[in-house]
Amino acid sequence: MLEAPLDKDVAAAPMQRQLYRRIKDAILSGGLVAGSRLPGSRALADALSISRNTVTAAYDLLAAEGYVQPDRQGTRVAALSRPPPVRATPAAPSAPLIAQRLARIQPSAPRTAASVVLRPGVPALSHFPLAAWRRALDRALRHAGAAALGYGDPLGEPALRTAIARHLSMARGVRCDPAQVIITEGAQEALLLCVRLLSNPGDTGWVEDPGYRGAKAAMHAGDLRIVPMRVDGDGLVVTEDDWKTRPPRLIYTTPSHQYPAGAVLTVARRLELIAQARRRQAWIIEDDYDSEFRHAGESIGAMQGLVEQAPVLYVGTFSKTMFPSLRLGFLVLPAVLLAPMQIPLEEMLRGGHRYEQLALAEFIESGQFSRHLGRMRRLYRDRQQALRDALQRHLRLPHAIEGGHCGLHLTLRLPACYPDRKIAEAARRYGIAPSPLSGFALHPMAEDNGLVLGYGNTPAELFEPLVRRLSLLARAADIS
Template identity: 40%
Template sequence: MAATSLVLDGSTGAPLQEQLAEALRAAILAERLAPGTRLLSTRALSEQLDVSRNTVLNAYSRLLSEGYLVGQTGSGTYVARELPERLLSVRRATARVPERRVDAPALSKRGAAVASMPPLENPAAGMAPGHMAFRMGLPSLDGFPSELWGRLLHTRWQRSWRDLMSHVPAAGHPPLRRAVADYLATARGVRCVPEQVLIVNGTQQALSLAAQVLLDPGDAVWVEDPGYVPAHGALTAAGATRIPVPVDAEGLDVEAGRRLRPDARLAVVTPAHQFPLGVVMSERRRKALLDWAARSDAWVLEDDYDSEFRYEGRPLPALQGLAPDARVLYTGTFSKVLSPALRLGYLVVPEALVDAFCAARRYIDRHSPILDQAVLADFITQGHFSRHVRRMRVLYAARQQVLVEAARRELRGLLDVEPLHTGMHLVGWLPEGRDDREASERAAKAGLVANPLSAFRLHGQGRGALLLGYACVPEKELVEGVSRLARALR
């Protein structure tokens, strides 16, 4: 190998050892240095190139570690006979395999049932990211504490990156479990110790775990109607039978559930802020639901998806905390408070079920990303989470008021929008007989996202409505959105 074939340029700013390593790699790949070629010694090459010996040593070391070179003790350094590119890429098949037409996939019965479920309508699909009005379930992106999160991320990585490169318990990062348990005890009246808290990848995984551990194929499950449709996929995948139970001004109608299927094994409810109607389950209904679960040897899964955002008065405590022996599993998410991209939530289970749930989680995906868990634990324990919730509560209350006032000015006779004391969206009721799916399509053509209420109903007909999210929408865009919606509905 002639040194003249290696060109190094000290004026480029790139380290000489990197330039040398890249030049040698290029020569090897172009076969100017054939497999098995013996390279010059580091001393000889450094003299020919007029660079330090350390420069050559570092370049050789890099290519040795990447597999382009091999060292032979007492003999020297050689070009590897098998290059990394050949070892990391598959050889293309030369024999032609006869093509066979597959008419239909061989799905299990449960797989076929899941595949046949209608997808949740998403009028936002394909829209430009700038169109935010009136998307639901998305927190304020401009309110996310990005700089603070970045600092916490950097600090946590610098302090404990070695610990974060290994596995954690299936139940989650212990400091985060303690932080969540403390927070829930104070903010929601949940009765638990850290050992009962499982960190999960959001509410959907919590529902899947509960269905897997608690249900057998054919078991009946009460679901709210209208209700959170994505939950039904987890139930269907478990082979459960969904029993739609009507919701009125007091929340889930427990007596109706008793009449429909008193032998149900599970009830999935959103008592703090029913999705999508926004009603709060009355104390009478809460007691009736807990009594049914206790008498029927059944379970209640309490989805507390956005209880942080209440704008008047004190919230009712969580169902889980109403009795020390309540047969309730409690789940919540950080998607609505921080970001859905974070994919972190929590599931609080009775002590007798902890081992079973941990085992089920272990065989699904082991645990949630550890670095995200560690940073979130710091975010909570250092007081940032509580401050962020307080700021967002003020912001969302103001945005709801802007939406209500604009709707009263411009949507009179087209959409009846009344304020709520909780949540991140409002229900806009259409005039009797108006098709909310057709209204939703009109809104989509105007660049707006307004889910029809009928998409969340399983049985029965009811007055049409549009669901209007406001948490992620700046005030100016809320006003403009209402004007566009008024024109679309006319």
């Protein structure tokens, strides 16, 4: 077994590595049993026509990893506990043991490239000011130097936390100082932090339904009992009976632009939600989704800033306002949580993306960020109107348009005879990527049938042919 010639071709692995692997495989397969003695290094070298140093090096590596044990009489195979052999044709394949909570996380829509048209949630990447961003990165590299190669503040670069706090105060009416701002790897990490920091397995979490799938995934990962809460034209619907019969620990909402239906949570509902959360010792997670891109009138202020010391954790991301691969978001903690959360956050987070954080801080403070947002608002406003016009002219079936005058998408409600998942699947074959509305609901109802159409990444001149194609696909899917 060991005396078979080694491969001496120059393209093969080094002979030391070949010999090591051959002996290791023989030990693991049982060909070399525990206690058996290996040939002496000189004898094996002569048998294989290789140098004794090669054999010695292979034996030394096997000994270092515990496969063999050298002693005065030579080198013996160590006693190892081997796993049972894998049968060639198992009677029944068994699933790997994973956390049970993971089975409750449902798949989202199939992944598609960012360039695919009508995909929701993708900004106009070709309009991002790359030259200005490159200059900001260059300045960050030049000024921070090698010092920023190490771990930074686990809670985020102070310069970025300060810039975000100032921007949120002016643009969103958020009440915070830089110490309350925690930098995260996108909004999803912020949601996971909320669940980890403020809930225990078995606690109840309310989520909008239909609503953001990432919030549901974060709560499932925390082993929460998820209660889907319906939404209407005024946002999240909560009754007194809900508070009595299924009181939550966490409440997830998108009050400024409900995702995906687009409703704005009314101030009366906001104030009632805050008051009840205080009374019941619950926490509200406010995901300020798409709030920067309001196309009509003044921007809707954040719920967090409505009253002092609101029990609201404010979540935001730069995936839409900058670009998705930046992977920077933030979480604004209520001041009352700063002291108890300081040590857990410092132990759970490590800091990173330091040059990107510093560049983003400079991008915000220099005014580049605000100018970029202004340009994008105008672009998205024009694209949304163009999509509305195309739907009105070319969608030849009953429908209702939702989504408000904000964000990067519109939502179509369709009669149940036009199955949204079937239409979306057919559209993907033509390089079109709308999301089925029913996929955003934990327990879809008849009214949750429709399509979520992203217009952020799609030029306006394409909307008419795309809508005509969708109209044909919808009629072909008709099951009435």
